[in-house]
Amino acid sequence: MTEHLFLRPVKFFLFIALLFCGLTGQAQAGSDSLLLNDSIPQRNDSLQKDTLAIAPPVQKDSIKISLQYPFASDSFLYRKRLFYSFTNPVRYTVSEKSWVGKDxxxxxxxxxxxxxxxxxxxxxxxxxxxxxxxxxxxxxxxxxxxxxxxxxxxxxxxxxxxxxxxxxxxxxxxxxxxxxxxxxxxxxxxxxxxxxxxxxxxxxxxxxxxxxxxxxxxxxxxxxxxxxxxxxxxxxxxxxxxxxxxxxSKKKVLITQPRPESDKSPYFELERKYDVALDFHPFIRLEGIPAKDFRKQKIDIAAHSAVILTSRNAIDHFFRVCEEMKVAVSQDTKYFCITEAVALYLQKFILYRKRKVFYGADGSNKSLFDVINKHKANERFLYVCSENQQDSEITGWLKTNSCDFSLAFMYRTASNDVQEILTKNEYDVICFFTPSGVKSLFDNVPAFKQNGTVIGAFGGNTSKAVEDAGLKLEIKAPQPQAPSMVAALEKYLATTVQKK
Structure with a gap:
């Protein structure tokens, strides 16, 4: 009974709710609500007008004046400090320096x-x-x-x-x-x-x-x-x-010959090696005898099958005279030279062949005589020499050994003027190469005194001329250990340098 009384109000409430829903559905079915006017009135867009188009008023910068006067602004800042105040600070103007080097x-x-x-x-x-x-x-x-x-x-x-x-x-x-x-x-x-x-x-x-x-x-x-x-x-x-x-302080050496043309001369190597000063001054000059004067000697060059040559000067004047006299030297002519260096100089005038050119082993007269002795039986010799300087040892040997020979004077020697050089210089060594060089020494300085000067000589006749003049000979060439003047001079300098 009680349950029945409770359900009655519930049913009444549901009935009223359903009735209300039906009326509402009918009202919506009658017309489209989208066709009705918007209940929200339209208003103008507040962003339609650009507020930035209107330039804001320019305000005066309060810092601008202070920036134009930095010192004033600095003073202003310094004055407002709580614990210290600088009313007139000290300021220095420093210019920028650029470094300039001298590299x-x-x-x-x-x-x-x-x-x-x-x-x-x-x-x-x-x-x-x-x-x-x-x-x-x-x-x-x-x-x-x-x-x-x-x-x-x-x-x-x-x-x-x-x-x-x-x-x-x-x-x-x-x-x-x-x-x-x-x-x-x-x-x-x-x-x-x-x-x-x-x-x-x-x-x-x-x-x-x-x-x-x-x-x-x-x-x-x-x-x-x-x-x-x-x-x-x-x-x-x-x-x-x-x-x-x-x-x-160097040793001064005088060479009585012309200066070598080439810098590769062994004399210059000797100078560098031993730190000496070499001076080159020829004491003599050679004057060729003209062909017309040579004809007076009545010598037939073409009739001689061998020529004895003791220097390069002899070679030069021999071929000069032949050319002036229009004499054709035979290709079979043999040449006997004092040294190998003189023999090689023949290449300037002839085709060098060993079977035609002979020379001594050590540059001495004795070695030259040994070579001539092997060919003396079948040869007629022409000894080319100076008019006032012929090697008496060579001519004496040719006569003693019954050789058929002729003396051909093709040049003469004359003394050069070297008085100024000898009087104003003190040389430690003087090297001579001919007896005429020794003669030229006393022609220029008749009262020459050796006074410790070392004298060198090349060749037997030159050595004899030095000793005959009363000079002490200390450097002698050629010798087995020193076939040339350069070698003999080097041997002496090596001993001298070691004593220093």
Whole structure:
């Protein structure tokens, strides 16, 4: 009963709910709610008008004035500090400094020094001759020219080095006196080098032209030589002082022959090896006897089958006379020479064949006699010699051994003027090669005293002439251990150097 009373209100409530739902569904089916006007009224878009289009008013920067006056702003900041206040701070204006080094000048000078070292080591002989010739007053201008002009390549290198070093000096001088501060170093150096080249090149061409116009080429050439030699001395003046003082302590050797043309001569090797100073001055000169005077000797050259030659001069004058007299030397002619060096010189005139050319084993007369003795039976000999200097030992042997021979005087010797050289220089060693050289010594200095000077002689006749003149002979050639004067001189210097 109680359960029945409880369900009645529930049913009534459900009925009312269903009725309400039905009425609502009918109302929606009658019309589309999407066709009705929007209950929310339309309003204008607030973003339609760009508020940024209107420029905001410019406000005055309160910091701008302070930035224009930084010191004032600094003072302002310093004054507002809580614990300290700077009313007038001290300020310094410092300019920025740029570093300017001298590395270019330093490396340029180093390059010049290395260049000079290379040239000096490559042509040491030339530099030594330059200072020796320049500071020794006994050497005449003509002799200086003959000695130094034989080496044009080192002369050219030293002339170029003078231009480079002089340009460097001018460049540094102008920098020191602030005459060209705006120009870079290399540009100033190039201008200095070009200016010197133009000055000296123009001077050289002008002198050559004037010498050609006025026919004074010898005078202008001598002046040019002196000028350029002076430039080289100035270029290395410090080195020159040392070289001169060093040369005074060297042994001085006088060779009484012309200076060798080649720098590869064994004399120069000897000079470098033992650190000695060699001077070359011929004591004699040879004068060829003309063909018309030779005919007076009534010698038939073509009738002789063998020729005895004791020097290169004899070879030169033999073929000179043959050419002047239009004499054709037979290809079967045999040549007997004093040394192998003389024999090899024959290559200048004939086709060298061993079966036609003979020479002594050690360069002595005895070895030459041994060779001649093997062929004397079938040969007729022509001994070419000087008019006033024939080897008496050779002629005596030919007579003693019944050889068929003729003396052919094709040249004569004359003494050179070497008095100035001998009186103003003190030589430790003097080497002679002919008896005429010994005669020339006393022709120039009749009162010559040896006074410890070492005398060397090449050849038996030369040795005899030295001893006959009352001189002490200490270096003698040829010998088995010293077949040449160079070998004999080296043997003496080796012993002398060891004693030092």
């Amino acid at each position: 270019v000048i330093f490396y340029s000078v180093v390059a010049l020094l290395l260049t000079f070292a290379f040239i000096k080591n490559s042509f040491n002989r030339y530099l030594s001759d330059l200072f020796s010739s320049y500071f020794r007053t006994t050497v005449r201008q003509r002799q200086i020219k003959e000695q130094l002009l034989q080496s044009p390549l080192p002369s050219l290198f030293f002339n170029f080095f003078f231009l480079f070093s002089a340009a460097m000096f001018i460049c540094l001088l102008m920098r020191y006196y602030a005459l060209a501060e705006l120009l870079p170093f290399w540009q100033l150096y190039a201008y200095s080098l070009g200016g010197l080249a133009v000055i000296y090149g123009g001077k050289f061409l002008l002198l050559k032209f004037l010498g050609w116009v006025f026919q004074q080429s010898g005078t202008t050439d001598t002046y040019i030589f002196v000028v350029f030699s002076t430039n080289k001395i100035l270029m290395v003046k410090n080195t020159g002082v040392k070289a001169t003082s060093k040369a005074k």
